[in-house]
Amino acid sequence: MDVLYFAWVRERIGLPRETVNTDAATVADLVAELSAREDRYAMAFADTAALRVALDQELTDFDAPLAGVREVAFFPPMTGG
Amino acid sequence: MDVLYFAWVRERIGLPRETVNTDAATVADLVAELSAREDRYAMAFADTAALRVALDQELTDFDAPLAGVREVAFFPPMTGG
Amino acid sequence: MSVRVQDAAFDAGQELNRFTKGAAGAGAIVSFTGIVRDLDGGLRHMLIEHYPGMTEKAIGTLVQQARDRWALTDALVIHRYGQLAPGAQIMMVATASAHRADAFAAADFLMDYLKSRAPFWKKEITADGADWVAAKDTDETALTRW
Amino acid sequence: MSVRVQDAAFDAGQELNRFTKGAAGAGAIVSFTGIVRDLDGGLRHMLIEHYPGMTEKAIGTLVQQARDRWALTDALVIHRYGQLAPGAQIMMVATASAHRADAFAAADFLMDYLKSRAPFWKKEITADGADWVAAKDTDETALTRW
Numbered sequence: 119m120d121v122l123y124f125a126w127v128r129e130r131i132g133l134p135r136e137t138v139n140t141d142a143a144t145v146a147d148l149v150a151e152l153s154a155r156e157d158r159y160a161m162a163f164a165d166t167a168a169l170r171v172a173l174d175q176e177l178t179d180f181d182a183p184l185a186g187v188r189e190v191a192f193f194p195p196m197t198g199g
Numbered sequence: 200m201d202v203l204y205f206a207w208v209r210e211r212i213g214l215p216r217e218t219v220n221t222d223a224a225t226v227a228d229l230v231a232e233l234s235a236r237e238d239r240y241a242m243a244f245a246d247t248a249a250l251r252v253a254l255d256q257e258l259t260d261f262d263a264p265l266a267g268v269r270e271v272a273f274f275p276p277m278t279g280g
Numbered sequence: 281m282s283v284r285v286q287d288a289a290f291d292a293g294q295e296l297n298r299f300t301k302g303a304a305g306a307g308a309i310v311s312f313t314g315i316v317r318d319l320d321g322g323l324r325h326m327l328i329e330h331y332p333g334m335t336e337k338a339i340g341t342l343v344q345q346a347r348d349r350w351a352l353t354d355a356l357v358i359h360r361y362g363q364l365a366p367g368a369q370i371m372m373v374a375t376a377s378a379h380r381a382d383a384f385a386a387a388d389f390l391m392d393y394l395k396s397r398a399p400f401w402k403k404e405i406t407a408d409g410a411d412w413v414a415a416k417d418t419d420e421t422a423l424t425r426w
Numbered sequence: 427m428s429v430r431v432q433d434a435a436f437d438a439g440q441e442l443n444r445f446t447k448g449a450a451g452a453g454a455i456v457s458f459t460g461i462v463r464d465l466d467g468g469l470r471h472m473l474i475e476h477y478p479g480m481t482e483k484a485i486g487t488l489v490q491q492a493r494d495r496w497a498l499t500d501a502l503v504i505h506r507y508g509q510l511a512p513g514a515q516i517m518m519v520a521t522a523s524a525h526r527a528d529a530f531a532a533a534d535f536l537m538d539y540l541k542s543r544a545p546f547w548k549k550e551i552t553a554d555g556a557d558w559v560a561a562k563d564t565d566e567t568a569l570t571r572w
Contacts, residue, residue, distance in 0.1 A: 125475055125547035126558050175480035177543070191477060191545075195561035198505065198546035199380070199460055199517060199537055206329055206401035207412050256334035258397070272331060272399075276415035279359065279400035280314055280371060280391055280526070292446060292455075293439030300438060300459060300515075307463040309438075310533075313446060313455040317524065369446075378463065381568075384534050387456075391526055422527075 119184070121148075123162070124193035127169065130162035145171050146180045148190065162192075170195055200265070202229075204243070205274035208250065211243035226252050227261045229271065243273075251276055281347070281355055283339045285330065287362040292372050295358065303354040303376035308383040311374040312391055318366035322406045328361040328370070331399035335359070342393045346375070349389070350382040357390065359400065392422045427493075427501055429485045431476065433508040438518050441504065449500040449522035454529040457520040458537055464512035468552045474507040474516070477545035481505070488539045492521070495535070496528040503536065505546065538568045 122135045142148035149166060152159040163169070166180055172191040173182055184190070203216045223229035230247060233240040244250070247261055253272040254263055265271070284290075292313045300309050316326050343355050352375055359371040373390045377383040402413040430436075438459045446455050462472050489501050498521055505517040519536045523529040548559040 122477070124477060124545070125549070128475075172477070172480060172545070175477070175483055177484075191480070193477070193545065194547065194558065195566075196542055196545055197548045197559045197561050198544040199541035203331070205331060205399070206403070209329075253331075253334060253399070256331070256337055258338075272334070274331070274399065275401065275412065276420075277396055277399055278402045278413045278415050279398040280395035291439075291443070293437075293441075293443035295439075296442055296457065296459075297437070297439035300461070305463065307461050309457075309459040309461065311442065311455075311457045311459075312526065312530070313442075313457075314526070315446070315453050315455065317451065317453040380458065380460070380537055384458070384530070384537075388530050391530075 119187065120189045121152075122189065122191040124191065126194055127162050127192050131158050140184075142184055144180070144184060145173070145178070145182050145190065148184060149180065168194060200268065201270045202233075203270065203272040205272065207275055208243050208273050212239050221265075223265055225261070225265060226254070226259070226263050226271065229265060230261065249275060281343060282357070283336060283343060284358045285332075285335050285339070286358070286360055289360070290358050290369065290372070292369055295356065295372060296374060299354065299356050299374045299376065305378065306353045306376035306383075307378050308380040309374060309376050310380075310383040310387040311372060312387050313372045314370040316364050316366050316368045316370055319404070319406070322408075323366045324405045324407065325366070326364045326368075326370075327403040327405065327410075328364065329401045329403070330359075330361045334399050338398045339394065342390055342397065345393075346386040346390055350377065350386040351379070352377050352382065352386055355386065355390070357394070359394070359398070361400065389426055392419070392426065395419045396423060427489060428503070429482055429489060430504045431478075431481050431485070432504065432506055435506070436504050436515065436518070438515055441502065441518060442520060445500065445502050445520045445522065451524065452499045452522035452529075453524050454526040455520060455522050456526075456529040456533040457518060458533050459518045460516040462510045462512050462514045462516055465550070465552070468554070469512050470551045470553065471512070472510045472514075472516075473549040473551065473556075474510065475547045475549070476505075476507045480545050484544045485540065488536055488543065491539075492532040492536055496523065496532040497525070498523050498528065498532055501532065501536070503540070505540070505544070507546065535572055538565070538572065541565045542569060
């Protein structure tokens with residue numbers, strides 16, 4: 119599964135994208151798994167209320183299941199326009 | 200006093216502007232005076248609810264006094280934009 | 281702040297660029313362009329009559345009301361009169377503000393009031409004859425939004 | 427219907443004219459241009475990051491929602507990413523409709539949703555450092571209007 123990071127999430131984790139092999143059932147499970155890895159992940163994911171997540175380029179929430187998903191992206195609230 | 204007519208009011212009365220010597224106290228009095236003159240005025244002023252009036256280039260209503268006014272204009276509801 | 285009432289055509293894109301360049305400090309520019317619609321191919325042309333002198337004053341008053349109400353860095357109104365072909369641009373409004381909500385509201389307000397409170401009258405010339413465009417109740421109702 | 431996500435600058439006036447020419451049957455064109463504001467002279471430049479692929483999809487979905495909701499004859503969204511200087515044009519939206527109310531509402535709606543639902547992130551680089559622009563509560567609240 120490709121995991122993408124944008125804006126300050128990317129900066130805190132220190133990379134824009136990585137491939138993760140995981141059995142995590144939901145986004146929240148994946149967040150817990152990554153946070154347990156290293157401090158930089160724990161810091162980036164400390165407050166998921168301040169984060170947004172997209173699965174295969176569609177916005178969703180942290181309860182969403184990961185089955186069949188190829189691309190997960192984490193980022194702060196968007197500031198377009 | 201200059202009296203101006205626009206759009207179909209101008210077409211019914213047959214002229215865009217004329218000078219009128221009048222002692223009419225209000226716009227309504229002037230309308231009555233003009234309507235008594237000739238059929239074309241009576242036809243133009245038949246339904247004052249379908250008309251608008253401006254005194255010295257400010258929109259007002261038919262009760263407005265004419266004292267000190269130099270320019271009266273009659274026209275249908277505006278269709279700008 | 282600029283109000284122009286003119287017979288001549290204008291270039292909306294050029295006007296927008298000039299307006300944007302002049303609107304220092306603005307973060308949001310909204311423009312509106314009104315176009316003569318070809319009514320099922322039946323329209324030969326549109327004639328727009330206006331009240332010289334009052335037109336400029338009335339539009340100036342509307343622009344001032346918009347400035348009093350919203351934080352605008354600049355505003356532009358151009359309105360044509362005379363004979364216009366189907367597809368021709370009748371008028372444009374542009375507003376500039378630090379924030380988008382003010383620019384949108386002011387442009388929307390100016391359009392609503394220009395429709396019903398600026399002394400213009402439209403006449404449509406078709407193969408069947410010529411008719412003055414009637415004011416719409418919905419245009420009068422739109423003013424109650426403000 | 428056109429969505430462009432690009433690094434390059436664009437000419438808003440030229441885009442407006444091209445859009446207007448293509449919007450057959452429209453009587454009303456509304457445009458919005460967003461500009462990088464110079465924050466009290468302190469801004470060196472703005473960096474805009476985006477999510478290639480998702481950005482185009484998300485904007486396409488928003489445009490479709492606007493078309494479903496209002497009678498649009500056409501719509502255009504251009505949004506830049508990369509490094510932008512103060513005064514640079516970030517993005518533009520244009521909508522075309524037979525009637526002004528639909529063109530205004532659709533442009534206003536698109537702006538509100540582009541702000542908070544299209545995957546762009548702005549970073550401001552000043553003499554003091556660099557900061558990601560925080561999403562505003564008012565931008566989230568604005569969505570409840572629709």
